[in-house]
Amino acid sequence: MLLAFELSGEHATLPASEVVASLESVCQDFKIILSLDGCLIIEIRKDAGTIAGILAKKLSMTHHITEVLGIGGAGEEDVLDIVEKAEVEIEGTYSIRVKRVREYSTIDTESMEKRIGSIFFQRGAHADLKNPEVQLRLLLTEDKSIFGRIIFSIDRSAYEARKPHYKPFFYPGVLMPRVARALVNIAKPEKNLLDPFCGTGGILVEAGLMGFSVIGGDMQRKLLLGAKMNLCHYNIDHSLMFQDACREALRNESIDAVVTDPPYGRSAAIKAESLEYMLTGSLGEIYRVLKKGKRAVFISEREIEALAIAAGFKVAQTHIQRVHKSLTRRICILEK
Numbered sequence: 001m002l003l004a005f006e007l008s009g010e011h012a013t014l015p016a017s018e019v020v021a022s023l024e025s026v027c028q029d030f031k032i033i034l035s036l037d038g039c040l041i042i043e044i045r046k047d048a049g050t051i052a053g054i055l056a057k058k059l060s061m062t063h064h065i066t067e068v069l070g071i072g073g074a075g076e077e078d079v080l081d082i083v084e085k086a087e088v089e090i091e092g093t094y095s096i097r098v099k100r101v102r103e104y105s106t107i108d109t110e111s112m113e114k115r116i117g118s119i120f121f122q123r124g125a126h127a128d129l130k131n132p133e134v135q136l137r138l139l140l141t142e143d144k145s146i147f148g149r150i151i152f153s154i155d156r157s158a159y160e161a162r163k164p165h166y167k168p169f170f171y172p173g174v175l176m177p178r179v180a181r182a183l184v185n186i187a188k189p190e191k192n193l194l195d196p197f198c199g200t201g202g203i204l205v206e207a208g209l210m211g212f213s214v215i216g217g218d219m220q221r222k223l224l225l226g227a228k229m230n231l232c233h234y235n236i237d238h239s240l241m242f243q244d245a246c247r248e249a250l251r252n253e254s255i256d257a258v259v260t261d262p263p264y265g266r267s268a269a270i271k272a273e274s275l276e277y278m279l280t281g282s283l284g285e286i287y288r289v290l291k292k293g294k295r296a297v298f299i300s301e302r303e304i305e306a307l308a309i310a311a312g313f314k315v316a317q318t319h320i321q322r323v324h325k326s327l328t329r330r331i332c333i334l335e336k
């Protein structure tokens with residue numbers, strides 16, 4: 001089955017990376033057919049519906065997962081052609097939504113919805129925009145149009161409800177839950193996940209809600225207590241330790257994923273001789289405790305690739321995230 005993952009526009013590269021890593025965690029047999037701005041088309045040969053259902057519960061940077069019924073050019077006549085040729089049986093009611101990814105297409109979405117509607121009207125199908133049994137979707141990207149049937153929509157409202165200031169303990173400088181969730185997925189945990197600079201536990205909450213054992217460390221007791229309050233609020237089993245990320249009390253190769261957001265040397269306190277010492281020391285410790293073949297997601301403001309390589313890591317990806325005018329984060333995906 002061909003699936004289209006309609007990606008959120010909040011970041012240029014993280015949403016696709018989240019989809020691919022999440023797929024790698026649950027299925028070996030998939031192929032990326034097309035990687036478009038805003039949409040990833042993937043072929044899954046076995047159990048595609050079940051796999052899409054599992055992913056719909058994990059992903060934070062995807063809007064819809066759609067069964068692809070046709071792919072064609074981006075001109076008006078191409079679009080109508082793929083809709084005409086699509087093999088889709090509508091028993092009951094349907095809706096059609098046309099969505100332009102960014103501003104690539106100049107097609108008027110409303111009038112295209114009407115034209116597609118008249119194709120299905122002629123086939124005897126009944127439209128119901130409020131409560132349709134089949135939701136059809138047409139995506140207009142840079143040079144392709146993708147027509148499909150939504151099989152899962154991701155409920156992103158839960159991430160909004162977990163925004164840092166809605167949690168029992170708030171402290172500034174925390175990642176947004178959607179970003180934290182995507183990074184947990186990119187880290188591909190199997191059983192446990194470590195955040196050695198856990199602060200208020202935002203990353204641990206997202207990993208804990210997915211059922212992973214979560215382990216956090218920090219050098220500020222106040223924040224560890226805050227992390228405890230937040231994790232207990234979501235009923236998450238956890239281990240929290242007052243410990244220096246440069247000297248972890250954990251066995252070699254005992255951890256299968258790390259996601260961490262160490263202080264950048266701005267507002268969050270650095271509990272080390274220097275930023276350089278903290279980055280070098282913590283990367284070395286993360287490498288030591290991580291199992292072979294596993295991933296660490298390490299956020300920083302400055303380039304840490306050379307330090308990560310010196311610690312033994314391979315740098316698999318670097319994502320750049322502009323937070324505001326004077327802060328750009330680098331999100332490095334490291335592999336042992």
Ligand SMILES: C[S@@+](CC[C@H](N)C(=O)[O-])C[C@H]1O[C@@H](n2cnc3c(N)ncnc32)[C@H](O)[C@@H]1O
Pocket residue numbers: 173174175196197198199200201202203217218219220223243244245246260261262263264268269270271272278
């Ligand atoms: C940017 S904050 C982490 C924010 C976190 N992602 C959250 O959700 O709240 C960085 C944290 O690193 C902690 N920290 C600073 N130096 C440390 C060290 N040497 N070892 C462990 N934690 C340290 C700080 O106390 C702070 O809580």
